[in-house]
Amino acid sequence: MSRFAPQTLRGRLVAILLAVAAVGLLTLAAVTYASQRSFLQDRIDQQARDGLPAIGRELDEDLGLDPRSARFPYGRGFRRPGEGPPPASLPPGTYGARVTTTGEVLAAGISSYRGESDAPSLELPDDLQAGQLRTVSIADEPYRIAVDLSRSDANLNVIAVPLAEMNSTLSRLLLVEGIVIVAVLGVLGGIAFLVVRIGLRPLDEMAATADEIRAGDLSRRVEPADDATEVGRLGLALNTMLGGIETAFAGQRQSEERLRQFVADASHELRTPLASIRGYAELFRMGAAQSEADTSTAMRRIEEEARRMGVLVEDLLALARLDETRAVVREPVDVGDLAADAVEDAKATAPDREIRLHVAADDDPIVSADPDQLRQVLANLLRNALVHTPAGTAIEVHAGSAQGPGGRVALSVRDHGPGLPVDDPSTLFERFWRAGGGGRKQGPAGAGLGLAIVAGIVDAHGGTVRAENADGGGARFVVELPAYAEQTVVLRNL
Numbered sequence: 060m061s062r063f064a065p066q067t068l069r070g071r072l073v074a075i076l077l078a079v080a081a082v083g084l085l086t087l088a089a090v091t092y093a094s095q096r097s098f099l100q101d102r103i104d105q106q107a108r109d110g111l112p113a114i115g116r117e118l119d120e121d122l123g124l125d126p127r128s129a130r131f132p133y134g135r136g137f138r139r140p141g142e143g144p145p146p147a148s149l150p151p152g153t154y155g156a157r158v159t160t161t162g163e164v165l166a167a168g169i170s171s172y173r174g175e176s177d178a179p180s181l182e183l184p185d186d187l188q189a190g191q192l193r194t195v196s197i198a199d200e201p202y203r204i205a206v207d208l209s210r211s212d213a214n215l216n217v218i219a220v221p222l223a224e225m226n227s228t229l230s231r232l233l234l235v236e237g238i239v240i241v242a243v244l245g246v247l248g249g250i251a252f253l254v255v256r257i258g259l260r261p262l263d264e265m266a267a268t269a270d271e272i273r274a275g276d277l278s279r280r281v282e283p284a285d286d287a288t289e290v291g292r293l294g295l296a297l298n299t300m301l302g303g304i305e306t307a308f309a310g311q312r313q314s315e316e317r318l319r320q321f322v323a324d325a326s327h328e329l330r331t332p333l334a335s336i337r338g339y340a341e342l343f344r345m346g347a348a349q350s351e352a353d354t355s356t357a358m359r360r361i362e363e364e365a366r367r368m369g370v371l372v373e374d375l376l377a378l379a380r381l382d383e384t385r386a387v388v389r390e391p392v393d394v395g396d397l398a399a400d401a402v403e404d405a406k407a408t409a410p411d412r413e414i415r416l417h418v419a420a421d422d423d424p425i426v427s428a429d430p431d432q433l434r435q436v437l438a439n440l441l442r443n444a445l446v447h448t449p450a451g452t453a454i455e456v457h458a459g460s461a462q463g464p465g466g467r468v469a470l471s472v473r474d475h476g477p478g479l480p481v482d483d484p485s486t487l488f489e490r491f492w493r494a495g496g497g498g499r500k501q502g503p504a505g506a507g508l509g510l511a512i513v514a515g516i517v518d519a520h521g522g523t524v525r526a527e528n529a530d531g532g533g534a535r536f537v538v539e540l541p542a543y544a545e546q547t548v549v550l551r552n553l
Contacts, residue, residue, distance in 0.1 A: 068262075069255050076251045077244055084243060088236040095232055099225045100203070104192055106149055107205035107220045114155035115209055115216045121166045122157065124211040154202070154219035157209060158183060165214060187215055194222070201226065261290045265297065277305040317490075325375060325491075332364035332371075374508035377435070391543050392433055394424040394470055398458040401437035405454070409445050413453040422459040424468040425543040432516045439509040440472040440536050448476030448533075466542040467522075473535040484526035488514040513538070 156167040162185045183204075184195055191206040202219040209216050265281045272279050280301060284294035339357040395418040402416045418424070426433075437456075444454045454474050461469035479487070486492055491507040510526075513536075517524045522540035529535040 069252070069259055072255045073248060073251045077248050080247050081240070081244055084240045088240060091236065092229065092232060096225075096229055099228060103150075103203050103220050103222065103225060104205070107192070107203055107218050110149045110153070110155075110218050110220075111205055111207050111216055114218050115207075115211070117168070118155065118157040118166045118209075118216065119211045121168075122211075149218075150220060150224055152221040152223070154197070154217075156183065156217045156219075158187060158215045158217050160213070160215065162187070183217060183219075187217060189215060195219075261294070265294065272301065277301065277308060320490075325371075329368065329371065332368045335364040336361050336368075371508070374512060377508075377512050388429040389427045390430065391425050392428045392430045394426060394433070394458045394468055394540075395422075397430065397433055397437060398456050398470065401434065401441055402456055404438065405441040405445065411451060412445065413451075414441075415453070415455050417455065417457045417459075419459045424458050424460060424470075426468050426520075426540045427543050428520050428540065432520075436513050436516050436538060437470070437472075439513050440538075443509050443536070444472055444474040444476075444534075447480075448474045452476050452533075460542070461539050467539045468542050469537060469539050471535055471537040473529050473533055475531075475533040478528045478532060479526060479534050487526050488524065510536075 152169060154167065154169050157165040159165065162183070164183070183197070187204075187206050189206055189208040191204065194201060194203055196202070197219060201222040203222055204217060204219045206218075207216050261283055268279050268281045280298045281294045283291045284298050285291035286295070339361050343354065343357050398416055398418065402414050405414050406412070441454065441456070448454070452475050454472065457469070457471045457473070459469060461467040481487065488510045490511040492510070514524055517538055517540070520540055522538060524536065524538045526534060526536050
């Protein structure tokens with residue numbers, strides 16, 4: 060691009076407008092000039108044709124071909140003074156001549172406003188012919204020549220009308236047109252600059268807002284933002300985009316914060332069993348465990364801490380798999396059968412507990428789900444109930460259709476223990492949350508990932524999970540999933 064070309068949108072718009080206006084004005088000026096020139100030349104041609112008969116009579120008199128005697132020329136139009144108006148309105152300086160076919164000038168004269176004058180010698184073209192109408196240069200001045208055949212002899216009558224007045228008029232017209240064009244373009248350029256500047260002011264404001272957003276203030280929005288103008292619609296689109304960007308950055312910050320917290324919590328959880336294992340191993344290596352009982356205790360504690368680390372790693376892997384985008388496994392699953400298997404497994408783990416299963420005989424709680432993940436949901440909920448209630452506390456498991464519209468299946472695990480340890484039950488499903496007087500604290504309750512895994516699996520299946528204090532005491536955890544028939548319709552529509 061040329062370095063002289065306008066670089067800004069405002070400059071380009073004004074330049075384009077001025078260019079279009081200049082082309083229009085120049086075209087109008089050219090048409091006006093050509094029309095005026097044609098009009099003036101036609102008028103001169105008509106004057107020349109109308110003046111030829113009068114010039115012919117005057118030249119006849121001068122050559123003695125007429126009874127009247129006259130000196131040539133008198134007044135305007137080759138007339139004697141006092142003989143009335145001239146037969147043709149010829150401009151001052153019009154030449155008249157009688158010329159032979161060989162180019163010899165027999166008589167000549169020039170009209171003027173001063174009365175008599177001597178006709179200068181003419182340097183007429185040699186190729187004059189009767190009926191000609193042409194423009195020639197005589198004595199370095201342009202003339203319009205008309206030629207006809209004299210009726211008195213076989214010679215030619217020639218009239219040469221000066222074009223100086225016409226050229227002067229056309230020159231003045233060009234000057235006026237140039238001044239008008241320059242003035243109009245100047246005024247139009249000023250008005251266009253102001254109008255474009257006012258019209259593009261919202262874009263300048265948007266640019267200023269964009270600079271602030273680039274500096275880090277993602278909450279800013281551009282103005283105007285409406286459907287009334289093109290700039291307003293651009294503002295709406297930009298604000299929508301900015302809203303999405305702000306949401307994405309906020310989500311990214313939250314994800315990064317959760318990741319940092321997750322890594323910190325995981326490191327903390329892994330550090331404790333690793334410290335225990337290292338401590339007992341050092342005791343054994345240093346010979347501090349001299350008796351067989353001490354050695355057995357050290358080995359038992361190492362095994363327990365290693366098992367605890369294994370559970371923690373498995374839970375971390377389960378959460379990592381939930382965060383991944385994996386192929387969805389869905390098949391019809393009878394929640395009642397899964398609940399029965401989970402209850403039997405829990406009874407084998409805690410034979411001293413009373414664990415009851417309630418499934419309506421006429422109910423058919425079937426969902427479309429990954430059966431392995433639903434087994435993990437039931438296992439985590441039952442393990443949570445066993446760990447956080449006193450020994451001998453009864454546990455109830457219910458499976459069946461959820462109350463209310465929507466075609467959903469409900470699965471609940473209720474204990475008869477002390478109830479929920481927090482006022483906000485949603486915090487129980489955060490990662491690494493554990494009971495212990497205020498959040499993530501070390502203790503025998505585990506790593507605090509079981510309920511987070513439950514929430515992740517249920518959410519991946521399009522369901523909901525909630526915790527509440529049950530009537531009559533204890534805590535209840537309720538999972539609701541879309542029933543199989545409804546789930547099938549949803550998948551078919553995707």
